[in-house]
Amino acid sequence: MSAVDTVMWRGDADRRMRSTICMVEVYDCEPEWDRLVAAHDWGSRMAPRFRQRVIESPLHTGTPSWQVDPDFDLHYHLRRVRVAGDGSMREVFTLCEQLAMTPLDPARPPWEGYLIDGLADGKTAYFFKAHHALTDGLGAILVLAQLHSTSREPIPGKPQPPAPQTEDLSALGVLTRQLGEEVRRVPRLAGMALDGARALTDPKRALSRVLRYGRSVPRVAGLVSPPGSPLLAGRSVSWRFSAFEVPFPAIRAAAAATGASVNDVYLGGLIGGFRRYHERMGVMVESIPVAIPISVRTDDDPAGGNRIAVGRLAGPVGIDDPFERVLTIREQVRAARGEPAVDIFNTIGPVLAWLPGQVLTQFSGTTAQNDLQASNVPGIPWETFVAGAKVERMFPFGPLPGCAVMATMITHGQTACLGVNFDAAAVTEPELFAQCLVDGFNEVLDLAADAGAGRLTHVV
Template sequence: MVQPLDPTAAAFLLAENRRMPMHVGGLQLFEKPEGAGRNFVHDLYTQFRESDDIAPLFLKHPVRSVRTGGQYVWREDDEFDIEYHVRHSALPKPGRVRELLELCSRLHSTRLAIERPLWEWHLIEGLRDGRVAMYAKLHHALVDGVSAMRLLQSILTSDPDRAGMPAPWESKPTTAKAREVREEAERSLSDVPLQAMRAALGISAEAAGLPGALIKTLSKSLRNETSALALYAPRTILNQPITAARRFAAQDWPLERLRAVGRATGTTLNDVVLAMCSGAMRTYLLELDALPDTTLVSMVPIGLRAKESHIASAHGGNALGSVMVKLGTDLVDPAERLRAVHESMVDGKRALAEMTPVQILAMSALGQAPAILGPMLRMGGVVRPPYNLIISNVPGPRTTQYFNGMRLLGTYPLSIPIDGMALNITCNSYADQMAFGLTGCRRTLPHLQRLLTHLDTELTALEHATGV
């Protein structure tokens, strides 16, 4: 069966090169069930390896030839090898989290083989405290980051006693809920900005009001105010060509600590997340004597309810707009940085409120075009950065989850650095924790793990500054 790739999925394949693998990933940490024997992980791997009813999403891979007119199409792998995609690893001693993150860094650095379905799943043991880890990576042409997160969550259950659960890549029962989850995972939302771009060019009547909105947005950008477009992002060490090697750092904090700061200041949970990142980046760049005089700018994705837009609803999921947020890294006081982030977000959301959903998507596509076209045209690090980094926050399960009797302790997202954008920070809430996943270029950003210490220090500073 041959299926054409949407243009955005094809763009991810065309932009990919040895230095820029275009896959997203996720690391999950589990606690083995009580009474689990020594062979528990091996038996789980054996179960995984014996999967024979593979969902279509995990069987297709991209091909192009003279017969396809030189265009990429999806084709089912006739020689699918489950043992290639599902792997069993053990950490070297002493089996600390440090060794686990180092392994994930290496696994995330290598490209997926384009001649095979674009995914891998790694079952990892050897942590000295007995925990079990799973690391998965899926190509961005296959699913976007939000869909990948939902796919990871779809394999979980709130029932601690449920055993014999299917592997993540197996076809699920065709209940309405299971079908909805599978279809949403298989349907990448990344083509929505492309359709919005077409609307911005006048194909859709709903985007007819965009020129006025564009003029207002450009005017705000020229005045260096919060906007959907950024014209004042300073050039930093983040914004240069990158190498293939990745470093991944991750840690979580109690959600209640972040919420308490938000309640004391009248700000949102996302504002506090951004303020933590702002203070951490300020300290990190100061240590490297690389802090610019003007504030860093972050692209922050904003979810739009599907019912508000015919484009989003046609694709059955949430579409994404974006706001370019000034992080206030030029400010010394942590409370002032939080206030600056909050005002920037409020101003950006107010600007979005004046547009229709289609116009928001179109504006977001225009704002992100330099970041997307840079890698495709091999101009990363040459053109002025549209923003300095991406900070996104993806909500996760609110209750404790299990997989085959194993209790999920934490889930940590890995994302995609690109030329001119050497760091990506993605956050994921789970139960009562907020996890930060930092994915960066190993050579461009030295000692990336120090950012975890700086995040912790900044949260404490925010608590002190706001009287929590």
Template sequence: MPFMPVTDSMFLLVESREHPMHVGGLQLFKKPEGAGPDYLSELRRGLLAEENIRTAFRRRPARPVNTLGYTSWATDAELDLDYHFRHSALPQPGRIRELLELTSRWHSTLLDRHRPLWEIHLIEGLRDGRFAMYSKIHHALMDGVSALRHLQGTLSNDPAARDCPPPWGSRLSQDAKQNGRAPVSVFKSAGKALGQVAGLAPAAYRVAGEAFREHTLTLPMQAPKTMLNVPIGGARRFAAQSWPLERVRAIAKSTGMSRNDVVLAMCSGALRDYLIEQRALPDVPLVAMVPVSMRKRSDSGEAAGNNIGALLCNLGTDKADPADRLKVINRSMQDGKRIFSGLTPLQALLLSGINVAQLGISTIPGVVNNTRPPFNIVISNVPGPRDQLYWNGAALDGIYPASVLLDGQALNFTLTSNAGNLDFGITGCRRSVPHLQRLLTHLDTALAELEQATRS
């Protein structure tokens, strides 16, 4: 049985009814020209006949019920695809509103640990003629970056292609890739890791010096307590919308800052307006945890597991001027990146273990209510496809990530680039974050204000 790394088993250990630990995504597609009324039924029937199944999609915990922890994976030789790949229809009138309500319910439910930890729903009934697909996979199997890369690996840039694999397959099987690669010695790999760990103490000393002597880094436990940092329930709300990437790119170019800085400023402005609306804006700035992928650009979509670091960013929500908030964000991110640039991936991963600590500590009763949050919100910007992609002739029209929430972290922004758009997915605790959809309006307002502030 394959060994389960601690970074993966952790997501199974902390999962509960209130804390489903799967990542998800909602994709929208335009049907190919000439698609008939049975298009989706025929598409599903053809995909179910495919036998190329990635190893990760056959894995389930060897011990479905936690006793002494999760240490290994079992492989499901008789995968029941009819269970995992489902065909659903929206209630009338088939608006995006109904689609998001359905996605919210699906994203709230736990995956069955006696089966491989994923589900995919093919959805028809949108009144504009498009169809959707909602997928979710346990964080123990894939992080958000590897899940998106896998999705891209099943798509094509050729609208005429009809040989795209199903979402649980791939154009090149993982086993074939591994068989073509020379095996790496466990001892060699362990020795390399130990060498990096040995350098952790001086790296930590340098980080501490930067933080305490020069006061440039945003540190854990500096974040204010807000209405978003409370114990959560298991029910979720999900909202999604797209904005033209060119608008963000233009602001970045005119200010000399990164596109991610502009995205963080959008989120900062939206959070400020939302909290003012709720009469809950603190006097000190909110702090965002910004995940940073430690995967190399050369890593293919076959990569699974988890390999994520984290930076803390001052969002400048105490400042009314959008341009001032953008400057604060840029300075905070530059300081964090400068420290990380001198570390090996493993050292950066260990020193950014804020999210690991949060996962373990936030589930202890009383911790969230009696301590300051290490950060207020998670904001993830995951690179997506640069060109228009197709799935068996259907044009990909939107990718909206749905993420994990934790006690003390009732709201999450995750976005991805998709050809000429930025696609935002907002996940919130249904009980703790009222009127979640208002954040979409505030994001739109924040982008317009940034355009005006940086134009003058």
């Protein structure tokens, strides 16, 4: 397990820091159960991490190890449930909230999948949950893509990898691996020391680099972020889901009109919603602490694990003009990506992993200062099917590691699906909050020359 994944895994010791990522898919009909089971079996062989469990160090320090579960039982991980009530999407999301808040079994591969029957209009839903240490958002999409097909009918001739071989990993084996990691790190540390020595040949330049990095560390660590909004100060262990959708061409049109990126428009719409919510609740602030993931994943990286850095923004809630707000966010995002210390958590992660569990939990709690964490993950851009059922929507929901609101957007075909997970103690007026997000997002979409390209709508 990587050092960053270790921080997430051990953070679960605090109930408010659980790092469960979720996805709700909506199908046009009921998938064939046997084909769905077979798809999960095949997918877990294509991505063996989903057959692996975590083996902790006997000292509970250092990075844990992944081991193929000798007792892997797909019957445990894949389940079938029926939604209560009238089968509405509200009932579905209420069920998914409850499932999301239930802790994963640390003795098994940390994921579960649920086929949800009983939806109105003959539809079916699928709920997937996994620990963030297993994979990041992009990795989860890559894995879920293994379950999807481009055809409603079975496609013959798919590769059939064997099930991964189990291995006996003892406590001594974990310690040996940890020691091996430290030994392999020596050449890299020696190389860094040599680079430092060479830099001393130009002391002025070396000092400038050190000072720039030193000034960058507090910004990346969130030590100089704006204070959290008093309106969103409440924290609990209760999650609430809200889903939205918007035609993706409308977001692209707004990005073209403002000279910004799709991600800048997305953030501008979210923060516009926060502004309206503060106005309606009679509590105004100039800015809120916002965190965004910055992917450092490459094509050679495996689907499992996390390949992310953190960017910090001062969300400009006080800016009324949506155009100015988007451009302000654009410049903040550029600055965050260019921070010299942007990858500091991956750099110091191997040291953090050796800290005692209680100390490490306190460190992971730095995300609690954020009022908003927002992620934008590329989705599956073509029509997809699962075991004979067409996938109509994919709504992602990130965890709430102490923050007030976690927003995640993915694209499915020509639709951008937005999942918002918020702390029930932080957002006390959920219906008003949802309407404010709709209004704030749409005022940004209205900046496009063709303002009729589409609007954000509240699904549930």
